[in-house]
Amino acid sequence: MFNLTVNGRSVSVDAEPDTxxxxxxxxxxxxxxxxxxxxxxxxxxxxxHLDGQPTRACVTPVSAAIxxxxxxxxxxxxxxxxxxxxxxxxxxxxxCGYCQxxxxxxxxxxxxxxxxxxxxxxxxxxAGNLCRCATYVRILAAVKEAAATLKxxxxxx
Amino acid sequence: MNEMIxxxxxxxxRFLQVxxxxxxxxxxxxxxxxxxxxxxxxxxxxxxEPNAFVRIGEDNTVTVIVKHLEMGQGVYTxxxxxxxxxxxxxxxxLRVEGAPADAKRYNNLLWGPMQGTxxxxxTANSFEQLRRAGATARAMLVDAxxxxxxxxxxxxxxxxxxxxxxxxxxxxxxxELVKTAATLPVPSExxxxxxxxxxxxxxxxxxxxxxxxxxxAAIFTLDLRLPDMLTAVVAHPPRFGAKVKGFDASRxxxxxxxxxVVSIPAGVAVxxxxxxxAQKGRNALTVDWNESAAFKLDSATIMAQYRELARQPxxxxxxxxxxxxxLANAAKVLEAQYEFxxxxxxxxxxxxxxxxxxxxxxxxxxxxQFQTVDQATLANLLGLxxxxxxxxxxxxxxxxxxxxxxxxxxxxxxxxxxxxxGAGPLAGRPIKxxxxxxxxxxxxxYRPLYFHSxxxxxxxxxxxxxxxxxxxxxxxxxxTALDGMVKNGIDPTSVEGAANLPYxxxxxxxxxxxxxxxxxxQWWRSVGSTHTAFSTETMIDELAQAAGKxxxxxxxxxxxxxxxxxxxxxxxxxxxxxxxxxxxxxxxERRGRGVAVHESFNSFVxxxxxVTVRADGGFAVDRVVCAVDCGIAINPDIIxxxxxxxxxxxxxxxxxxxxxxxxxxxxxxxxxxxxxLRLGEMPAVEVYIVPSTEPPTGVGEPGVPPIAPAVANAxxxxxxxxxxxxxxxxx
Numbered sequence: 001m002f003n004l005t006v007n008g009r010s011v012s013v014d015a016e017p018d019t020x021x022x023x024x025x026x027x028x029x030x031x032x033x034x035x036x037x038x039x040x041x042x043x044x045x046x047x048x049h050l051d052g053q054p055t056r057a058c059v060t061p062v063s064a065a066i067x068x069x070x071x072x073x074x075x076x077x078x079x080x081x082x083x084x085x086x087x088x089x090x091x092x093x094x095x096c097g098y099c100q101x102x103x104x105x106x107x108x109x110x111x112x113x114x115x116x117x118x119x120x121x122x123x124x125x126x127a128g129n130l131c132r133c134a135t136y137v138r139i140l141a142a143v144k145e146a147a148a149t150l151k152x153x154x155x156x157x
Numbered sequence: 158m159n160e161m162i163x164x165x166x167x168x169x170x171r172f173l174q175v176x177x178x179x180x181x182x183x184x185x186x187x188x189x190x191x192x193x194x195x196x197x198x199x200x201x202x203x204x205x206e207p208n209a210f211v212r213i214g215e216d217n218t219v220t221v222i223v224k225h226l227e228m229g230q231g232v233y234t235x236x237x238x239x240x241x242x243x244x245x246x247x248x249x250x251l252r253v254e255g256a257p258a259d260a261k262r263y264n265n266l267l268w269g270p271m272q273g274t275x276x277x278x279x280t281a282n283s284f285e286q287l288r289r290a291g292a293t294a295r296a297m298l299v300d301a302x303x304x305x306x307x308x309x310x311x312x313x314x315x316x317x318x319x320x321x322x323x324x325x326x327x328x329x330x331x332x333e334l335v336k337t338a339a340t341l342p343v344p345s346e347x348x349x350x351x352x353x354x355x356x357x358x359x360x361x362x363x364x365x366x367x368x369x370x371x372x373x374a375a376i377f378t379l380d381l382r383l384p385d386m387l388t389a390v391v392a393h394p395p396r397f398g399a400k401v402k403g404f405d406a407s408r409x410x411x412x413x414x415x416x417x418v419v420s421i422p423a424g425v426a427v428x429x430x431x432x433x434x435a436q437k438g439r440n441a442l443t444v445d446w447n448e449s450a451a452f453k454l455d456s457a458t459i460m461a462q463y464r465e466l467a468r469q470p471x472x473x474x475x476x477x478x479x480x481x482x483x484l485a486n487a488a489k490v491l492e493a494q495y496e497f498x499x500x501x502x503x504x505x506x507x508x509x510x511x512x513x514x515x516x517x518x519x520x521x522x523x524x525x526q527f528q529t530v531d532q533a534t535l536a537n538l539l540g541l542x543x544x545x546x547x548x549x550x551x552x553x554x555x556x557x558x559x560x561x562x563x564x565x566x567x568x569x570x571x572x573x574x575x576x577x578x579g580a581g582p583l584a585g586r587p588i589k590x591x592x593x594x595x596x597x598x599x600x601x602x603y604r605p606l607y608f609h610s611x612x613x614x615x616x617x618x619x620x621x622x623x624x625x626x627x628x629x630x631x632x633x634x635x636x637t638a639l640d641g642m643v644k645n646g647i648d649p650t651s652v653e654g655a656a657n658l659p660y661x662x663x664x665x666x667x668x669x670x671x672x673x674x675x676x677x678x679q680w681w682r683s684v685g686s687t688h689t690a691f692s693t694e695t696m697i698d699e700l701a702q703a704a705g706k707x708x709x710x711x712x713x714x715x716x717x718x719x720x721x722x723x724x725x726x727x728x729x730x731x732x733x734x735x736x737x738x739x740x741x742x743x744x745x746e747r748r749g750r751g752v753a754v755h756e757s758f759n760s761f762v763x764x765x766x767x768v769t770v771r772a773d774g775g776f777a778v779d780r781v782v783c784a785v786d787c788g789i790a791i792n793p794d795i796i797x798x799x800x801x802x803x804x805x806x807x808x809x810x811x812x813x814x815x816x817x818x819x820x821x822x823x824x825x826x827x828x829x830x831x832x833x834l835r836l837g838e839m840p841a842v843e844v845y846i847v848p849s850t851e852p853p854t855g856v857g858e859p860g861v862p863p864i865a866p867a868v869a870n871a872x873x874x875x876x877x878x879x880x881x882x883x884x885x886x887x888x
Contacts, residue, residue: 016413019433027388027431032380033373035554036432037505038594042828045505073373088371089363092794095802096229097370098377098505098554123837130828132505132555133229134805136839138798 004065006031007075013062021065022046022057025072033073033101037130044129047102048072054109056128073101080111080150087145095133103129107143115150117143203336207297207343209262210290211240217318217332219246219294221287224256224263224272225279226526226560227366228553229802230857231795232279234364236287238791242357243291243350246331247318253365258528258548272528275561275680277758277855280791284853285349292347294338301338302329352789352850361794366552377554378509379591381522386511386587387416389574390435392425392444393600396451396821397675401425401444408441418442419577423566426574428583432591452675453821456606459674460496463608463629467494471627471668472646474656478664480612483623487614489703495611495692496882497630498815500604500681501831506554507597512571513587514579518545520587521568524553526560530638534565535572557806558680562602563637566677567592598831599823603816604681605631609655609692619704621715623664626655626692631678632671646671650680654689654757654862659722660697660715676818682806683858686757690862691869691883694753698870699879708752708870709735721786724847725763726754728784732845733765745772751870753863760787760859761847764804766840766867770875774887778808778840778868783860785844788851796856797844803860804842809834811865813884 002013006029013028020039025031025048034057037045041056048057049071076085084107087093094100103126110117110125117125122143131139205213212220221237233253241251256263260272266282295315302320303310306327314321321328352358369375394400404425406418414434419426425444429435484490511522519539525531525548532543539546553560562568571590578584592600607630614623632648634640642649647656647669656667681687701711709730716723730736730752742748747770754763767780783800790796813832817824825831869880878887 016433016437023431023433026380027433030382031373032376032382035377035506036379036591037507038828040594040827040829043505043594085371089367092361092364092367092798094229094364094367094370095231095798096505096553096555097366097375100370101373104371120837123835126836130505130833130835132503132557132806132809132833134802134809134834134839135798136805136834136836137801137842139836140839 002062002066004062004070005068006070007072015062017061017063019062020058021048021060021062021070024062025057031072031074035098035102037099043099044106045099045102047105047129049105049109052109052112054106073105076105076108078108078112079153080115080146081108083146083149084108084111084142087142087149091138091142091145093135093138093142095135099129099131103131103139107139107146110143111147111150116147203339205294205297205335205339207293208290209256210287211244211294213294213331213335215332215335217250217330218252219244219250219331220252220254222254222256226274226524226550226553226556227255228274228524228526228556228560230279230799231364231792232274233366234362235280235792235795236283237365238357238362239283239287240291242355243288244295245315245317245356248357248362250318250331251365255550258525258532258546260529263528271530273530273561274526275558277760277858279855280853281759281855288349289347292349293344296344296347297338297341298331298334300341301334305337358789358791359793361792375552377506378511378522378524378551379506379554381511381551381589383511383513383587386589387428387430387583388432388435388589388591389426389428389571390432390439390591390593391421391423391570391596392427392439392442393596394424394446394451396448396453397601397677399446399448399451402447403445405443408443409438412438412441417578417581417583419574421570421573421577423570423573426577428574428578428588435591436593451821454674455819456498456817459606459818460608463606463672464494466629466670466672467608467610467627469670471670474647474652474667474669476666480623480625480664480666483664484612484614484625487622488617489615490612491696491699491703492612493696493699493879493881495609495688497607497688497691498817498883499606499676500810500814501598501816501825502557502559502681503597503831503833504553504555504557504559507594508559508567508592509590510568510571511587511589512568512575513585514539514572514575515585518547519572521546521548522551523548523568524556524560525550526553526556527562527565530563531565531568533638535568538569538572539576557682558684559602562679563634563639566602594828595826598816598825598827601677602679603676604687605633605678607688609688611692611696613696613700615700615704619706621660621662621700624658624662625665626667627670628652628655628667628689629670629672631674631676633678633680635671650684652689653685654755655685655693657756658693659719659756660712661717662715683757683861686755686862687810690753690755691866694755694863694866695869695879695881698751698866698873712754721761722754722756725761725784725786726752728845728847729763729765729782732784732843733782735765739767742769746770747875749871749873749875751867751872751874753866753870755862757859757862759854760785760856762800762859762863764863764867766864766871768868768871768875770872770887776872776887777838780841781843781864781867783842783844784847785856785859786847786849787856787859788849788853790846790849791853793846796846799856800844800860801842803858804864805834805839807861807864808838808868810883811868811885812838815884
C-alpha cells in the first residue's frame with residue numbers, strides 16, 4: 001500500500017512498487033487524462049507534474065512519487081495552466097487530442113518557470129512531446145498566446 | 158479566427174449513460190464539459206426526431222448524430238455545421254453524438270451499402286444529406302409554429318434557434334415547438350439555402366471536441382472503464398506467419414493480478430486485472446514459435462526483387478499513344494528510379510479496443526472506423542448475425558487509416574481472447590485489448606514498400622512528349638473484403654496519382670506489378686499518393702530543368718485542361734513570392750525553394766517549401782506555403798489545421814520514417830528508432846484556400862502528398878542533388 005498526494009488529495013493505492021505512476025493514475029485512480037503512448041519517456045503523452053516539474057509518468061515507479069505532490073491534467077489549476085488551456089481552446093489546437101494533455105502539462109510547467117519564453121525556449125521545452133497530428137504550428141502559437149495573457153495579467157496587478 | 162463560437166460536446170456522457178445501458182456514473186468523472194445541461198429527450202419528454210441525424214428536445218437542445226469517426230480531422234465540428242446551417246440553429250444549442258453501427262441508416266454514401274470513415278469522404282458524402290436533415294427539421298418546426306399561431310408557414314422566419322412571425326412579433330424557441338412538431342408528417346421535399354445565405358458554412362468555430370480533450374475528460378478507448386473489465390496484452394510472433402508451437406505460462410500466472418493466459422490465432426494472450434499486471438505477465442511468458450512458414454526476407458532483398466520486376470511489363474493502368482516509339486524519337490530522355498520504405502501509422506493511441514461477449518451477442522467499444530466490415534468479420538468469427546455485434550464509436554487518438562482495417566485485425570484478436578475465455582470463470586467480462594507501442598510498430602499493418610521506375614522524354618522544344626512509369630508494390634485490397642475493387646490486376650489505390658497524371662502528354666503508359674508478401678499492408682494517410690506524388694512531382698521538376706524552364710511555368714504550360722491544379726499552383730507560387738529571389742542564408746548555408754502540386758480525393762493542393770542546408774549537410778524546412786481547393790470551404794479553420802497537420806505528418810515520412818525488415822523481423826520498435834517530427838522541426842506554414850462554389854471535398858489526406866516532393870525539389874535547388882528515396886538523405 002502506498003500513500004500518494006494526487007491533485008491535492010491523499011490517496012492510498014494497492015500496487016506493486018515497480019508499477020509506473022501512469023498506470024496507478026489510470027487503472028487504480030481512474031485519472032485517464034495522462035495517456036500511454038510509448039512507455040519509454042519518448043513521446044510525452046503521459047506528462048504530469050511532480051512537485052511542479054514535468055515528469056514522464058510512464059517511467060516513474062509509483063514508489064518514486066511518495067511524499068511528492070502529483071498534479072495531473074484533471075487537477076491543473078495553476079495560473080499558467082489555466083492560461084495554457086484557454087489559449088489551446090481559443091486557437092483550436094487539438095485534432096485527435098490524445099497527446100494534448102501531455103503537451104499542456106509541459107507547456108504549463110514551462111510558463112511557470114519561464115513566463116516569457118523565446119521560440120527556441122518553447123521548442124526546447126516541448127521537444128519531448130510528440131504530436132502525430134502535427135499540431136505544432138498551433139502549439140507554438142498557443143504557448144505564446146498564453147505567455148502574452150500571463151504578462152497582461154501581471155501588468156494589471 | 159475571429160467570431161469563434163463555442164458549443165458543448167455532450168456525446169461522451171450521453172454514450173456512457175445511455176448508449177452503454179450500464180450504470181457508469183462511478184466510472185466516469187464529470188467535468189465542466191459534461192455538466193453544461195441535462196441530456197436531451199429523456200424522461201418521457203417530447204422529442205422531434207425527423208431522421209437519423211437530428212434530435213431536438215423540449216429542453217431546446219439540438220443533438221446531431223455523426224456517423225463518422227472523429228480521429229482529429231474535425232468531423233464532430235464540420236458535420237454538425239451542415240445541420241445547424243439549414244436548421245438555422247444557435248450554435249450554443251448543439252450537442253454531438255456518435256452514431257451506432259448501422260449501415261441502413263449511416264452508410265457512407267460514396268461507398269455504397271457500407272458504413273465507415275476514410276478516403277477523405279466524410280464531408281463530401283454528408284454535404285447534401287446533413288443539410289437535408291437540418292432543413293427537414295426546420296420545416297417541421299416552422300409548420301408547428303404556423304399551426305399554433307394560425308398563420309401561413311411562408312410568413313415565418315427562423316434565426317439562431319428561434320421561429321419568428323415578424324408581422325405579429327410572436328416568437329418561439331425550437332424547444333417550445335417540439336411537442337407540436339413531433340406530431341406532424343415528415344416532409345419529403347425540402348428547399349436548401351442559397352449559398353449566399355449561409356450563416357455557419359465558411360466561418361470558423363471552436364471545435365466541439367476541444368474542451369473535453371484539453372481537460373482530459375474526453376474518453377478514448379484506452380480510457381474506458383467498465384465494471385469487471387479485464388486488460389489483455391498479446392505476445393505476437395517475432396515474424397509474420399509464425400505460429401504458436403507451445404508456451405509455458407507458469408511464471409506469467411504467478412504475477413499478481415494475472416487472471417488467465419490463453420492461446421489465440423494471433424499469439425498468446427495474458428489477461429489481467431490491469432495493464433501493468435498484463436504487461437509483467439507477458440514479460441514472464443515463454444512462447445515457443447513455429448517459424449517454418451514465417452516471413453524471413455530483408456527490406457533490401459525485397460527492393461532488389463522489385464527493381465527486377467519493374468523491368469518487365471505489368472498490368473496496364475493507363476495507356477495513351479505509343480510512349481515506346483515516342484521515347485525512341487525524343488530529343489531528351491530522363492530515367493529515374495524511386496524507393497519508398499514500409500511505413501507504420503504510429504497513431505499516438507496504439508491499437509486497442511474493448512470487447513464483451515454475451516450469450517446473445519457481442520459489444521465493442523472502439524475508435525471505430527470501419528463499422529460494416531468489422532460487424533461482418535466479428536459476426537462470422539463468433540457465429541452471430543452482424544446486427545448482434547453492437548459497436549460503440551469512441552474518439553480515436555489518431556488513425557491515419559489504421560483503424561479501417563479490411564481484416565479487422567485487432568478487433569478479431571480481442572474477440573478471439575473473449576471467445577477463448579468463454580467456457581471459463583472469466584466468461585462474459587469486458588476485455589480491453591491494449592497494444593503497446595512495440596506491438597503497434599511490429600505487429601503490422603504498414604504502408605507497402607514501393608519501387609517506381611520512370612522514363613520521360615522531351616521534344617526539341619522542351620515539350621513533354623512521352624511518359625512511362627512502372628510501379629511495384631503489394632496490393633492493399635487484393636484478398637480482402639474489398640477485393641472486388643481490383644479490376645484487371647489493377648488495385649486503384651496502388652496507381653492513384655500516377656495513372657491520372659494531370660500533365661498534357663500525348664504518349665503515356667503506367668504499368669503495375671502487385672507482388673505478394675507476408676507483410677500485412679494497409680492504407681496510410683493519402684494512400685497511393687504517398688508515393689505517386691513523390692515520383693511524378695520530382696520527375697516533372699527534373700523535366701522542367703532539362704527543358705530549361707521555370708518549374709512553375711513548365712507545370713502550368715501542361716495543365717491547360719486542369720484549371721483547379723493550375724489555380725492552386727498559381728496561388729501558392731504568388732503567395733510564396735516565387736518570382737522573387739529567396740533570402741540568402743548565413744555563411745556556409747545554402748537555401749532552396751521547391752514546389753509540388755497534386756490532386757487526391759478530389760481536392761487540389763500545391764505547396765512551396767523553403768529549405769536551408771547547413772554546412773554540415775543537415776537541413777531544415779523553414780517555411781511552407783500551401784494553397785488548397787476543396788470546393789466550398791465548410792470550415793476554413795479546420796481546412797487550415799488539416800493542411801498544417803498534413804504537412805507535418807508528411808514531413809515525418811520525408812525526413813525520418815522507415816519500417817525495415819531484417820530476416821523477416823521489424824527492426825524498429827518505438828519512437829527512438831521510428832522518430833516523428835518535433836515542434837522545433839515544424840516549418841512556418843501559411844495556408845490559402847481557393848474560393849469555390851464546387852461541392853466540398855475532403856481535407857484529411859490531401860495536405861500530405863505534395864510536401865515530400867516539394868522539399869526534395871527545394872533540396873535540389875539548394876544543392877543540385879536529386880533525391881529519389883524516402884526518407885530524404887543528402888550525401
